[in-house]
Amino acid sequence: MGEEKQNDERKNKYAVGCSIIGSIISVLMGYDTGVMSGAMLFIKEDLKTNDTQVQVLAGILNVCALVGSLTAGRVSDCVGRRLTISLAACIFLAGSVLMGLAPNFATLLAGRCVAGVGVGYALMIAPVYAAEIASADIRGSLTSLPEICISFGILIGYVANYLLAKLPLVYGWRAMLGLGALPSAALALGVLAMPESPRWLVVQGRAEEALAVLRRVCDKPSEADARLAEIKAAAGLADDDDGAAAANAASGGKGVWRELFLHPTPPVRRIVVSALGIHFFQHLTGIEAVVLYSPRIFKAAGIASRNSVLAATIGVGVTKTAFILTAILLVDRIGRRPLYLSSLAGIIASLACLGMGLTVIERSPPHHSPAWAVVLAIATVFTFVASFSIGVGPITWAYSSEVYPLRLRAQGASVGVAINRVMNAGVSMTFVSLYKAITIGGAFFLFAGLAVAAATFFYLLCPETQGKPLEDIEEVFSQG
Numbered sequence: 183m184g185e186e187k188q189n190d191e192r193k194n195k196y197a198v199g200c201s202i203i204g205s206i207i208s209v210l211m212g213y214d215t216g217v218m219s220g221a222m223l224f225i226k227e228d229l230k231t232n233d234t235q236v237q238v239l240a241g242i243l244n245v246c247a248l249v250g251s252l253t254a255g256r257v258s259d260c261v262g263r264r265l266t267i268s269l270a271a272c273i274f275l276a277g278s279v280l281m282g283l284a285p286n287f288a289t290l291l292a293g294r295c296v297a298g299v300g301v302g303y304a305l306m307i308a309p310v311y312a313a314e315i316a317s318a319d320i321r322g323s324l325t326s327l328p329e330i331c332i333s334f335g336i337l338i339g340y341v342a343n344y345l346l347a348k349l350p351l352v353y354g355w356r357a358m359l360g361l362g363a364l365p366s367a368a369l370a371l372g373v374l375a376m377p378e379s380p381r382w383l384v385v386q387g388r389a390e391e392a393l394a395v396l397r398r399v400c401d402k403p404s405e406a407d408a409r410l411a412e413i414k415a416a417a418g419l420a421d422d423d424d425g426a427a428a429a430n431a432a433s434g435g436k437g438v439w440r441e442l443f444l445h446p447t448p449p450v451r452r453i454v455v456s457a458l459g460i461h462f463f464q465h466l467t468g469i470e471a472v473v474l475y476s477p478r479i480f481k482a483a484g485i486a487s488r489n490s491v492l493a494a495t496i497g498v499g500v501t502k503t504a505f506i507l508t509a510i511l512l513v514d515r516i517g518r519r520p521l522y523l524s525s526l527a528g529i530i531a532s533l534a535c536l537g538m539g540l541t542v543i544e545r546s547p548p549h550h551s552p553a554w555a556v557v558l559a560i561a562t563v564f565t566f567v568a569s570f571s572i573g574v575g576p577i578t579w580a581y582s583s584e585v586y587p588l589r590l591r592a593q594g595a596s597v598g599v600a601i602n603r604v605m606n607a608g609v610s611m612t613f614v615s616l617y618k619a620i621t622i623g624g625a626f627f628l629f630a631g632l633a634v635a636a637a638t639f640f641y642l643l644c645p646e647t648q649g650k651p652l653e654d655i656e657e658v659f660s661q662g
Contacts, residue, residue: 197316207267207308210335213339214301216340217339217342218359219340220343225239241612245603245607263310263379273299281356281360282356282360284359305603309582312328323510325583329506329578338499340492343492347489377395379395393406393410409651441589442590459644461601463635464636466632468533472567501564501567513577513648514648517646518647519646525572525573530633533627533629534626584647
């Protein structure tokens with residue numbers, strides 16, 4: 183009995199290990215966000231850029247990620263999840279090298295565009311791969327891994343800013359951006375140890391290979407056989423229907439867009455609204471404004487020196503990482519809905535208090551802001567990041583990657599990532615202009631109101647998926 187339990191744990195560890203390797207690609211996205219928050223301070227000084235150029239530089243990565251995410255679904259249906267991860271790493275590697283060697287603003291912008299395409303691939307493929315290789319009882323934790331990797335990448339970016347800020351101006355920001363090539367190279371090697379998604383293998387008519395993968399990640403051979411039968415049924419295949427699977431493979435995922443948007447069934451329509459809606463609202467809570475522009479927020483709150491600002495941003499990264507780790511431990515125990523809605527309650531309260539603190543500071547004479555307002559503003563940056571990271575951050579990716587039926591998952595997830603990147607770009611490219619127009623405090627009051635709308639949407643339209651096999655989730659949405 184003890185030996186069987188040990189074997190089961192080893193197989194679960196294998197599934198976790200595969201998901202971790204697949205999620206390393208998300209470190210790249212996080213690193214770029216974190217390092218750019220500090221690098222912009224030095225780029226502005228070195229290249230003499232204005233606020234408009236800074237906003238374009240911050241947001242262009244997400245605009246180009248839109249291109250990557252919209253093509254990644256079809257690519258992953260054609261060549262597989264594993265090779266798509268490898269392709270994403272190679273694209274980001276090229277972008278990082280270009281940014282690290284950029285002699286001027288135009289070349290830097292081009293590097294950001296190339297890296298953005300890789301980010302679009304990464305954000306789509308990592309949670310899909312984790313969802314397809316995990317069992318139902320640990321799927322929430324594993325599909326949240328990309329978010330913890332993003333947070334870890336942000337933290338590494340903040341630390342890199344602090345350490346490399348001591349280099350001469352001409353080398354500092356280039357080293358910050360060029361270091362993103364290192365995890366890309368590591369992933370190119372690590373991906374060789376990963377198996378292909380068993381669900382993708384079934385659709386390709388390679389059921390024997392799928393069964394071999396399932397037996398490595400399932401607790402018992404009988405469970406692997408049962409999961410294979412469920413996957414075939416969900417794909418519309420009989421047990422021996424490899425010919426139909428081969429025909430599906432040859433189609434390369436054609437007809438998916440029609441089924442998603444032109445002629446969806448009622449359950450698919452509800453799935454699409456839920457999955458795309460949570461991506462739409464994720465960045466309207468203001469997380470990108472806080473993470474990307476945290477140095478400006480801390481300066482507005484009264485932290486003066488550049489080193490102190492960069493050190494404070496490291497605290498933001500540590501908080502984000504710690505609370506996402508907490509979310510990973512909780513998401514399969516208490517469910518998606520309680521965690522997500524509790525997270526939004528904390529976000530709303532934090533944003534309202536942050537807006538109040540910054541408004542009081544802004545209306546006070548220079549260097550004479552009330553101490554309570556300064557403490558409130560700084561503290562609520564951390565409570566906001568903690569609240570976001572324990573729910574809205576990881577659950578957006580976990581939920582949207584698990585609700586789609588197998589035949590629609592890759593391309594449905596790619597549309598979700600595209601919407602996510604559009605909203606991210608919208609916030610990151612307009613935040614400076616927004617707070618100049620309505621004050622920095624007013625901007626966070628606006629985000630608080632949008633978070634209320636997000637809570638209403640999720641409460642009314644997103645059912646619980648905790649513990650449900652992927653093949654059963656469509657039935658959950660068929661109940662209305």
